[in-house]
Amino acid sequence: MTEYVLQTDRLTRYFGSKCAVNELSLSVPRGGVFALLGRNGAGKTTAIRMLMGFLQPTRGTATILGTDCSNLTPAIRGRIAYVAEGHFLYKWMTIAQLEQFQKNAALRWNQKLFRAVLDHFALDEKMKAGALSRGQRAGVCLALALAPEPELIILDDPTIGLDPVARRALVEAMLMVTQNRDRTILFSSHQLDDVERVADWIAIMLEGDLRVCCTPDEFRDRLSRWVLKFDDGGPPSLEEIPELVHEMRFPNELHLTLANASPETISKLQTLATRSCEQLPLNLENGVIDYLSDKSRGGSLLHTMGGLV
Numbered sequence: 001m002t003e004y005v006l007q008t009d010r011l012t013r014y015f016g017s018k019c020a021v022n023e024l025s026l027s028v029p030r031g032g033v034f035a036l037l038g039r040n041g042a043g044k045t046t047a048i049r050m051l052m053g054f055l056q057p058t059r060g061t062a063t064i065l066g067t068d069c070s071n072l073t074p075a076i077r078g079r080i081a082y083v084a085e086g087h088f089l090y091k092w093m094t095i096a097q098l099e100q101f102q103k104n105a106a107l108r109w110n111q112k113l114f115r116a117v118l119d120h121f122a123l124d125e126k127m128k129a130g131a132l133s134r135g136q137r138a139g140v141c142l143a144l145a146l147a148p149e150p151e152l153i154i155l156d157d158p159t160i161g162l163d164p165v166a167r168r169a170l171v172e173a174m175l176m177v178t179q180n181r182d183r184t185i186l187f188s189s190h191q192l193d194d195v196e197r198v199a200d201w202i203a204i205m206l207e208g209d210l211r212v213c214c215t216p217d218e219f220r221d222r223l224s225r226w227v228l229k230f231d232d233g234g235p236p237s238l239e240e241i242p243e244l245v246h247e248m249r250f251p252n253e254l255h256l257t258l259a260n261a262s263p264e265t266i267s268k269l270q271t272l273a274t275r276s277c278e279q280l281p282l283n284l285e286n287g288v289i290d291y292l293s294d295k296s297r298g299g300s301l302l303h304t305m306g307g308l309v
């Protein structure tokens with residue numbers, strides 16, 4: 001039976017009249033990497049802050065490691081690592097002092113793992129936090145978060161502002177941790193290529209609503225991109241296509257992204273195109289961008305995706 005390290009049931013948070021998270025029902029299984037995606041303001045940080053017990057839900061419930069998130073005891077918190085957006089560190093401390101500070105509070109400490117992550121980011125323990133770059137701060141935060149060997153690691157946008165090499169180091173450190181299949185990472189991100197590399201599951205939020213929750217493969221399988229080519233006169237205006245997620249028009253071409261396209265719709269497209277109708281491969285990055293783009297129309301169809309919701 002699947003064991004879930006984190007579950008929410010209709011978790012909702014309003015700020016005044018603004019609904020930041022709307023009836024979020026999510027289950028994160030133990031082991032592997034779970035990515036929380038969505039545009040700026042979609043509600044990812046608000047959801048994570050409720051999970052960590054830093055923000056009270058307006059309604060709904062959330063549990064982490066079997067305990068209600070609004071009552072997390074020090075013992076439960078000791079099994080969870082959380083790295084907030086922005087990678088905060090006490091500026092006046094050296095890395096060695098930060099390590100000591102964290103070690104004193106931790107139930108366990110894996111010195112080898114701590115050193116390995118520092119080495120990955122080419123960091124020296126004598127360096128002062130205030131003198132570190134954004135990427136270096138991210139490395140220290142990650143090393144401090146991982147060394148206590150938490151069961152659950154929650155990272156809010158960990159790669160924001162990092163150069164590609166630092167991003168790669170962070171992703172590799174995440175992969176290193178999940179070699180142990182008991183460890184679970186939940187992270188929010190806008191870096192879809194990183195997500196494609198590490199995520200076992202993705203959840204997509206759109207304006208506070210959970211719209212997709214499945215494996216990356218399932219998401220790619222459900223979406224399809226079609227290129228329709230036309231003779232002079234260009235593409236005609238389209239009648240309603242319920243599965244349409246994204247549409248791009250060119251003088252003699254129409255690029256369409258569809259979700260859960262039916263055979264009837266595909267054969268309609270084939271008849272519509274006067275020159276050719278071809279299916280193009282769609283990677284996770286382009287699929288998510290199409291899905292989240294302003295022009296997206298029929299995206300709610302992805303509600304029907306199976307998986308972990």
Ligand SMILES: Nc1ncnc2c1ncn2[C@@H]1O[C@H](COP(=O)(O)OP(=O)(O)OP(=O)(O)O)[C@@H](O)[C@H]1O
Nearest residue numbers: 015018019020038039040041042043044045046047
């Ligand atoms: N403390 C707050 N007071 C009022 N509104 C807030 C507060 N925190 C978040 N919001 C609003 O809630 C919505 C969701 O914000 P949130 O920070 O959760 O989004 P996000 O998905 O994490 O965005 P980003 O990717 O930009 O970090 C936004 O409209 C935001 O303005």
